[in-house]
Amino acid sequence: MGFPHKSHARETTVLSKHFGDSDAHTLGGWRNRGGYRALEQALTMEPAAIVQMVRDSGLRGRGGAGFPTGVKWSFMKPGDGRAHYLCCNADESEPGTFKDREIMRWTPHALVEGCAIGAYAIGAETAYVYIRGEFTEPLQRMTDAVREAYAEGILGKNALGSGKRIDVHVHKGAGAYICGEETALMNSLEGRRGNPRIKPPFPAVAGLFGQPTTINNVETLVAVPHIINNGAEWYKAMCFGNPKSTGTKLYSVCGNVRRPGNYEVVMGFPFKEFLYDLCGGPLPGRRFKAIIPGGSSVPIQTIAEAEATVMDYEGFVTGGTMLGSGGVICIDDAQCMVKQIARLARFYAHESCAQCTQCREGTAWTTKIMERIEAGEGTAADLDTLLEIADNMTATTICVLSDSCAVPVVSGIQKFRDEFEAHIAQHRCPFRPTSAAAAVAA
């Protein structure tokens, strides 16, 4: 649903159906809503059959990379005699994204169930749910749900009487965006600084504690029980015609928009109808200027690009951006693109783990230049410098935080160059009031 608003008729609420229900977070409430039937069924299936079903469904990772989930699960070799681990990435920190927190606080048992099925499918007896430390309510809800599940024998050494052990542990993060990167997450879980690792080796070969590991996003895992209950064909059918992008996606809509919230639509939905009809369009008296549709690490779209975009993995790429996490940031014509890109650069500089020179130095240097331009002290040469730094930050580092900082800079200069040039020519930010009187009038 466009939660906290009422569901729009054109939404398809599968994962968000129970957002806002006062008792969906309890075990009893979840069971009343059909919960744990999927886990019961899954435990009667061969793990390989579950992996195949998820493959056939076309489910792709919902954290941002969009990797086919069934394929990722198939990398975990059964019977290798090694301990396998499932990590649920609940570190949701991508600016603009706030879907996983809602899943966890309204339907924590959905995630417990998804983790249990996923663990079983990949031959893992232990799943860790890594939740960012700031998520007070989701942490409480998930901890309570896990406790209830153990008390009822859903988790533990004899899950639902199957004879299989399934353990789920909640692990609290301590404030680090980079710990949403899968290898940094594993390092953090192990009790280390959250520095990403070089790949290969890939997690399925040597991951958590050196063992075969799968890391999945919250939204990905909560789709799994629905696939078990309704079948792969049902999930695959939820698309507007592009078979590579199936199912529903939760879009977190925020910024200068009339109805911010989480909206769930089928893959392939038209972005223009989404923005203006479902989300209510811009605030009174304003117009959309720019949209960042997938969290701050995907290219900025002009509103013209966005209005022509189809909402699926391939559609967003054709529209000059990426689906990413689905965090839709709406920016209207009263905002300064330079100021916001400077603020994003500051975000990445703050969050850089500082291992790689290009990222550590590049994010800081980019921030300084961007803030100088915003303060009216920029030069034309600064734009060339920014692009050169961005080029050196792309595809050159251990992880893609570096690339992510470059993205808004490059797409911002490319698509909103006039705003940069106005700052430089006028020696000020054109969006700031020029006098106290103007500030009062604004």
Place this chain on the structure above:
Amino acid sequence: MNAPPGGPSAGPRLAALERAPRADAHERDADYQPVFVGARRAELDEILTRYPTKMAALLPALWIVQEERGWVSEPAMAEVAAVLGLTPAYVKGVVTFYTMYHQHPVGKYFVQVCTTSPCNICGAEDVARAFLQETGATDLGATSPDGRFTVIEVECLGACGFATPVMINDEFLESVSADRVPSIVGVLK
């Protein structure tokens, strides 16, 4: 033979250092009260069963310290190290990486205002300014003269559709606008 470093009177001091065993920081601090005793020790012991290594209990152990003491001091880091079989330096290296562990005491109410772009375009900076004004903290990162409030800006809190989110200690407030700030602070004062 060369004179020992530190001058003529240093010889006996250096010799004394070489004889004395190196004490851990938390043992040297006579006032330090251990955290991991009684119920907290039992809690840590249960947590240790969840992981194949002791080191993996480090973040959970540090959270217990901060819950007990409000911040993570160096003696506390040394105690955690001793309990988990790590070195104090290693533990400090981990503490300093994560933003949520306080390495010095903070005001009674630690106010964290998200100002990353999605909230920034919804007036988050006005919210931060309002908190500074209402609490008397005047500067970001400084503690108010009455010691009750520290206000800082933080990065994305993951509640962008409920702009502006504000954390006060562990409490997570949503949809905070500048005009709500006086009543929020008023309740805490």
